[in-house]
Amino acid sequence: MHELSLCGAIADIAARRAGDRAVEVIHLEIGQLRQVVPDSLTFCWSMLTASTALDGSVLDVERVAARLSCRACAAEFGLTDSFTFACAACGGLDVAVLAGEEFVVTALEFAPA
Ligand SMILES: [Zn+2]
Structure with a gap:
């Protein structure tokens, strides 16, 4: 499943950046060309992070519109x-x-200590 492997990559990045801090929100930029279904991403995220340090954190996805030249x-x-490239x-x-292939963790929000 595509979304599951993306979530795995997000979890790696978030865990590395967070250290001991509890992550509440993970902000992402995902390009239109990535063919990601946000609902499916959210579902995979809760499944993948259950019982881990990231349990309870949420993804905030900003889609980036594709630009072609x-x-x-x-x-x-x-x-x-219709997703034509003509x-x-x-x-x-x-x-x-020019744009639309982004897959970037832009920011993390941490729980107040
Ligand atoms: Zn032309």
Whole structure:
């Protein structure tokens, strides 16, 4: 399961940064191209962290919209619902991804000591 391996990576990062502190909230940036289902991520997180030091912590996910750039005509465009990678201006398929592949733990919030 995709979300489960992502949660494993998040837990590693959070545990390393937290040390002895109790984590309450983990802020994440996840790009639109990552195909992550937030509900499924939350579910996997509670399953994976049950009975660990991270038990009870929650994920706060900020989605980052995809931005693509056409190498043929230099147009910049976002993704439509159909997830086509064709240039919105010229229909070209040679596009570069500017944003949307993020998977970053941006901040941790700790319980008051
Ligand atoms: Zn183009």
